[in-house]
Amino acid sequence: MTAASADTDAPLEERSAGATLRPPRAAHEAATAAPPAEAAHADTDVLPPTRRERKAPRHRILSAAEWRALAVELDNARGPKPVRVIEQLFATHYTPLLGATLAGETDAAVRGVVDGWRTSFEHSYREAFSALRVTGKRPPMVFDAPDMAARLARLNGARGVKLLLVDAMRFDLGERVAAHLKELMMDRAILVERSILWAALPPTTSAQISLLARGPDGLREAMPPSEAEPAIARGRAVATLRRERVGSRELMKLDLVEARLRAAGPPFAERIEAIAEEVADVVARFMDSLPPRTLLLVFGDHGFRMTGDGNMTGPASQGGGSPEEVLVPAQAWLVGGVH
Structure with missing residues (x-):
């Protein structure tokens, strides 16, 4: 997982005055040892299956024992970790286990590990966030998206840059969106980088928009009050991109995810897949409207x-402050002029 900051391999305690993110202690002491989580499932660049691939029957479904083995790896990866490792554990262990738990595929022991890792992350990040607001030493954050896009545009020879903020697009949803876009755009766009960004606390739209407008200096200022349910469009308008002025920058914003999440819905896998397809269709249409060699950063x-x-x-x-609320995807697409 590529980070946007040059010091992402440094332990979080170096960034935030001693505060660290610590995976939880063992929830089931009798569990057998497993390979270190840092070494297992190291390839985080594998995208979820595309629509065409999902039509074929699955070769196999993970058994309860395999879910438990993955949980043991997550549970054993305790102690202070660099930001890079925390992000990797989140992407390769916590997120799949969370999805399996929501789908009803895991037992109580696995659910305990997921709940424990979430609680530990939330506690540690709250402490770390208080420190980083003072020290400025931090992981790559949502408000870094414009600078990230500009840097990637230079590296990839882009002629223009566009920012597209998908409200409430969490990591697992973003991975599915990327898989759909990869299929929809084929040779019309290429995914040049995927990263994880950290949302400031509280992880709400109003707080992140405020920091996007003010930049890093905004961390030292009072955060805007939390909004339980920010106002969004309804009906067909939720699938329409809105142009917004945020500070000195302009970005496109999509409220579709936020709108689709406000009521109860079908099972997890079915629901998140349907939302991902909707988002990908909107983003693909926007990509088709962009001039060749445009760098589009899609982020939550x-x-x-x-x-x-x-x-x-x-x-x-x-x-x-849970991991699934704080850690969000950022995907840089080079649109047009791709061979």
Whole structure:
């Protein structure tokens, strides 16, 4: 997973005055040892199956024992970790386990590990965030998106830069969106970089927009009050990109995800897949309107939490400090002129 900051391999305690993110202690002491999480599942650049690939029957479904083995790896990766490793654990272990839990595919022991890692992350990040607001030593954050886009545009010889903020696009949803876009755009666009950004606390739209306007200096200022449910368009308008002025910059904003999450819905996998396809269709149409050699950065501002039992999912919530609310995707696409 590529980070936007030059010092992402440094432990978080070096960035935030001693505060560290610590994966939780063992939730089941009798579990057998597993290979270190840093070495396992190291390839985080593999995208989820595309629409065409999903039509073919799966070769196999992970068994309960395999989910438990993955949970043991996550549970054993305790102690202070560099930001890069935290992001890798989140992408390769926590996120798949969270999805399986919401789909009702895991047992109580696995659910305990997921809950424990979430609680540990939330506690540690709250402490770290208080420190980084003072020291300025931090991981790549949502408000770094414009600078990230400009840097990647220079590296890839782009002639223009566009920012597209997808409200409430959390990491697992973003991975599915990227898979759909890869299929939809084929030789018309190429994904040149995928990164993880950290949302400031509270991870809400108003807080992230405020920091996008003010930049890093905004961390030292009072954060705007949290909004339980920011106002969004309704009906067909939720699938329409809106042009917004944020400070001195202009970006496009999509409220579709936020709108689709406000009520209860179908099972997790079905629901998140349908939302990802909708988002990808909107983004693909926007890509087709851009001039050749444009660098488009598609990123989330915050994630969300959702409950599920395998049969249905509840309305999503936001504004907490869980990993799925804080860690969001950023995808840089070079549009047009691709061979």
